[in-house]
Amino acid sequence: MPPAFALSEVSVVRPGKLLLENVSWTVHEGERWVVLGANGAGKSTLMQIIGATMFPSSGEAEILGRRLGEVDVFDLRTRIGHTGTAVAERIPPRESVRDAVMSAAHGVLGRWREEYDREDLARADQIMGELGITALANRTYGTLSEGERKRTLIARALMTDPELLLLDEPGAGLDLGAREDLLASLEVLSASDDAPVLVMVSHHVEEIPRGFTHVLMLRDGKVVAQGPLAETLTADSLGRTFGMTLELGVDDGRYTARRSAYGRRRRVT
Numbered sequence: 154m155p156p157a158f159a160l161s162e163v164s165v166v167r168p169g170k171l172l173l174e175n176v177s178w179t180v181h182e183g184e185r186w187v188v189l190g191a192n193g194a195g196k197s198t199l200m201q202i203i204g205a206t207m208f209p210s211s212g213e214a215e216i217l218g219r220r221l222g223e224v225d226v227f228d229l230r231t232r233i234g235h236t237g238t239a240v241a242e243r244i245p246p247r248e249s250v251r252d253a254v255m256s257a258a259h260g261v262l263g264r265w266r267e268e269y270d271r272e273d274l275a276r277a278d279q280i281m282g283e284l285g286i287t288a289l290a291n292r293t294y295g296t297l298s299e300g301e302r303k304r305t306l307i308a309r310a311l312m313t314d315p316e317l318l319l320l321d322e323p324g325a326g327l328d329l330g331a332r333e334d335l336l337a338s339l340e341v342l343s344a345s346d347d348a349p350v351l352v353m354v355s356h357h358v359e360e361i362p363r364g365f366t367h368v369l370m371l372r373d374g375k376v377v378a379q380g381p382l383a384e385t386l387t388a389d390s391l392g393r394t395f396g397m398t399l400e401l402g403v404d405d406g407r408y409t410a411r412r413s414a415y416g417r418r419r420r421v422t
């Protein structure tokens with residue numbers, strides 16, 4: 154089976170700055186990846202490449218079987234789900250949660266006069282159930298908490314049945330309870346047989362949901378390590394990613410990290 158996407162020696166250059174340097178990364182169907190890295194490491198730039206909203210300055214990117222630069226990216230983008238702030242900010246505050254999810258079927262933000270059939274409604278209700286937001290279906294988007302909004306955005310992104318779902322820092326700004334609710338939803342999604350390929354960007358190992366299979370770690374636009382989560386995410390690789398000596402814990406499929414006592418006196422370069 155061809156990969157969901159494959160990047161080969163991808164670099165992104167902007168005046169005076171190398172945002173990504175020779176990134177090679179292949180992701181297959183059924184895999185769930187987390188991308189870890191400090192602020193400014195290049196994670197969002199990488200998401201823009203695989204979301205077909207940015208072209209590499211050099212190297213090759215094949216996304217869902219199409220080579221960037223040779224295809225109509227608008228077609229390609231309809232096959233990719235995104236949950237970034239760009240969508241979040243454009244949902245009308247008075248839109249009901251159900252409409253905010255369902256209107257994705259027509260590619261619109263804000264329900265107007267489109268006709269929705271029973272299938273759209275059933276699908277929206279099913280996805281809201283999986284993400285634990287059924288009780289919010291008739292609430293207006295503007296009244297939701299940050300965590301509830303994040304789950305609504307994921308539901309909306311799933312509505313079009315994407316082949317690839319990009320979750321850009323879904324845990325950012327959430328309190329402990331909201332983060333745990335979000336992780337529970339992502340664990341359900343991750344375990345589902347018909348889930349799209351998932352790629353989640355995060356700053357924190359505590360946000361890695363159970364069921365995620367692989368990790369890619371970035372520092373200063375370069376890949377520090379990548380591969381199956383259990384083998385690749387180690388105190389050493391995480392320390393090199395964040396530039397400090399860290400202790401890493403794993404318990405029942407969930408990770409924790411903190412600076413080691415030894416590391417307070419030493420920085421990793």
Ligand SMILES: Nc1ncnc2c1ncn2[C@@H]1O[C@H](COP(=O)(O)OP(=O)(O)OP(=O)(O)O)[C@@H](O)[C@H]1O
Nearest residue numbers: 167168170172190191192193194195196197198199
């Ligand atoms: N157009 C641009 N010109 C110059 N530098 C840029 C440009 N776009 C992004 N950068 C820089 O490239 C680096 C990588 O940015 P990017 O947004 O990909 O990082 P990130 O890992 O997503 O960071 P964060 O975790 O803070 O969101 C940052 O230092 C950013 O300031």
